[in-house]
Amino acid sequence: MRNTDLHGGAYAQKPLRLTHLERLEAESIHIIREVVAETERPVMLYSIGKDSSVMLHLARKAFYPAPPPFPLLHVDTTWKFRAMYEMRDRMAAESGMELIVYRNPEAERLGINPFDHGSRHTDLWKTEGLKQALDLHQFDAAFGGARRDEEKSRAKERIFSFRSANHRWDPKSQRPELWRLYNARKSPGETIRVFPLSNWTELDVWQYIHREDIPIVPLYFSAPRPTVERDGLILMVDDERFPLRPGEQPVERSIRFRTLGCYPLTGAVESEAATLPDIIREMLLATTSERQGRAIDHDQSASMERKKQEGYF
């Protein structure tokens, strides 16, 4: 269900009502193009989730018929769902973009994993890994798929968000962003995180995936999957590395994921939603927000802000 010129031949006769998705799309494309015009080495952070999928789709639209003139960067933890790795490789091939996969060598050496190392897992693989990858390749701008509706500290973040040479975010000294004028001038050592989906909501993202028929990881759709229940989260036993506790036995449940991360850290929801409209219906009728499935910012409402100041995307 590709959007082909929805408005037919109605131009110049009476004003068209651009829909909210059309305006969001146009504004995001404008942002992505602006970064390419004004920075030297941009890169797109690709986390393989639904937001990344939308962002990649917008980038492909922005530069069609050329492929987007920047690489995709996946900061890997080695603990993503297998289905995510498959999707990643498929989308890189389909888009014709270079794919850079980065794994923090220190985390690899120490065998950091979510079962034994708690929050160090996220710190070392993701936060540190991202900094290392950006430094290694000298990227001066990195696109991320974060949205302002995700949680409170994001609501104040700019679309062009500057990081100091050691990747810190200073919420007190953000540049004013007026009209569609983005100031991409950097001081030496500074880098920019750019969030083209800032003004999208979760529903916008799903509606757009539906409208544009964007491929997403099958884990978003419900299917019978081996699971265990632990600390109030339903976890999927995605491979043999999952250490079962005494007495634990994987149980097949009909589950899906509202958000995707490292499989041992991502809680599933029990669901029968097997199509996009089903997912959207479930989302609309849901009573909990999407990040609840992530263990990372569960403890304190301000923890995300702290993580971001330390360099988390």
Next chain:
Amino acid sequence: MTLQVYGSSDLIEQDIGRYLDQHQKKDLLRLITCGSVDDGKSTLIGRLLYDSKMIFEDQLAALEADSRRHGTQGQEIDFALLVDGLAAEREQGITIDVAYRFFATDRRKFIVADTPGHEQYTRNMVTGASMADLAIILVDARKGILTQTRRHSYLVHLLGIREVVLAVNKMDLVGYNQARFDEIVADYRAFADQLGIGRFAAIPISGLKGDNITARSPTMAWYEGPALLRHLEDAPLDDQALQHAPFRMPVQLVNRPNHEFRGYCGLVAGGTVRPGDAVRILPSGRTSTISRIVTFDGDRSGAVAGQSVTLLLADELDVSRGDIITAAESPLEVSDQFEAMLVWMDEEPMLPGRSYWLKIGSASVAASVTDIKHQINVNTLEEMPAKSLELNGIAEIKLALNWPVPFAPFVENRDLGGFILIDRLTNATVGAGMIRFALRRAQNIHWQHLEVTREAHAALKGQKPRVVWFTGLSGAGKSTIANLVEKRLHAMGRHTFLLDGDNIRHGLNRDLGFTDADRVENVRRIGEVAKLMADAGLIVLCAFISPFRAERRMVRDMMAQGEFFEIFVDAPLSVAEARDAKGLYAKARRGELPNFTGIDSPYESPEQPEIRIDTTALTADEAAERIVRNLL
């Protein structure tokens, strides 16, 4: 009747397909809420989110816990806590900065810019207002129109927001009294007239109790207008109005994946465009027609204001980022001097004469404020004289750019008339401006296509090209004086370039020595380079011994009439030799430097130089001063 966000739960349950169809057709309204915490602003926004089901159970649970810890509403839910973002701010109980909130009804999606109302946060409010179609001016029914109400209204008007809603809040605390409401509305109308706000909608509400927010409240039967949300759903959108304007699209970038394809990418800032339309490129003035509108989903039959597209032209033209593609018959004005309103956003004050980067559309140029006509007191609207502009200061200014840009007055088009100023050292965004009108129209060159002649190059730089030729003995002071002249000219905004032994002998003329023949060839080459630079419109300063009259004559003859200025830097040999800064004379006397001018190679003094500088009578500064005066 309750209005729900993702509303219509029945439809979602029973026919999600139809629901999605309906909801894909929503449009988008951006608004700003103006007021302070005291006026119940955060409570109102929290209420809009809550009533439109934008709050999930886990957020609600966190909110209830927070309300007990930091809340100001006793045991009740403090909606304000929902929207106060960053941890430090939450503890201080104020919102700083700009935060964006999202909610939706069955008909429309909304983005709310939530900014603090205090005067020290004027820059934040201006930022939040920059993209808004509509502003809600929040007034406490007990207090009526306050100084801050006037300030907010002025800013809303300054930022070109056409839809204004006066929301008289806390009606529950004045007994839902109609007379009190009418009194406030009458006060505001008087003020709005003075400002030039033509129309506004006044709605009595209670954010805390939810009166007249999603639905008309029985507590105020005397009020006959729509509830706040209904009004927000019906308000007209700016981008629709812009579709009636002539076509304009700033070129963001040129997409050239291969030799066959050359697409111009941008977001349409005004009007509509279709294949076959005649267009004009500004500032060059060249014309062509649109051949295709290319998208990922196939070619389009047209595009309108607000859409991002890739345009192809029928002709191969030199179009680049910063240019604007316009309707051929109604191009934009092009100018490099403007009168504008400026809001200052930096701790470091704005100083007239200081050079900043200016970004407008997709163009970036250097600019400086040449004059502050007056500063505006945002509380009283009084005009006052000012020599500089502090943080949050607003002034009417004159602005000079180093390069002409196509533009539209801000009131007609925000994308083509709004600009930011960027500090050249810190790279911070320090100012936001709105063009009122051009102070002079850049020469009519932009209306019809012209070949880019040497006159055109010079006209763009606003100067007459010159070749200023400093001749004299080694050590006479040619380079010293030429340097001072260049500094002065540069400070005056002239485009100059200095050619001397340092940048010529090491590169272009590396292969030449100091024989007579080489000296002639040396001067000839320098002459040719100087001529090219003069053709490009520059003031070229050449500092060379150039000992022979003939070659100086030859160079003079290459240039247009009156363009060549010969400056004889006259120092007697004894004086030059006594200075001998580089020890060259001593070497030459010892025979280590053959063919040294004045020692064993002749110097032919000019007979009729334009200017003769007697270095025994004038200091280098005085000499430079005299040359600049004669030159301009």
